Amino acid sequence: MNYWLFKSEPSAFSIDDLRQRPKQTEHWDGVRNYQVRNQLHNDIKQGDLAFFYHSSCAPPGIAGIMQVVKNGYPDFTAWDKQSDHYDPKSTPTTPRWYMVDVKFIEKFPRLITLDEIKRQPKLKQMPILKKGNRLSITPVTTQEWKIIVGLAK
DNA sequence: GCCAACGTTGGC
């Protein structure tokens, strides 16, 4: 089983939105980056756990935990002309983009802020701290996972 | 709202 960090702008989709969905489950659509697409297709598997990271807000940080409940499958919003994520180059027969389904597990009692993550020497390798990192999904090591869950208690 | 970083596009 692997650990991940999924970014989302809470103004678009927050951890509270996920909690309020039917079955507290939603598809994680809209990824339009090949590196992340490949992870969704090949590496992110049912049963994996992920941090829900709130980005582009004040303050940014990790809000809680969700679980991958469905392996990668074609992102159907790519062939919906009404969608913000419409991509005419993706079709049902040759899908270009993939998504997984995620389920709400818990919201931390408090946000673990980016600032707090920066101050932890053992979290310095996390991709979200690297300047210019724009990947919306990144791997988390077991050690990083344990440290952050510890901070949340 | 600014701007650095960087992925993507498209002309050649």
Place this chain on the structure above:
DNA sequence: GCCAACGTTGGC
């Protein structure tokens, strides 16, 4: 296949 222009991300 190069690379300049452009668009997007995301912290501040």
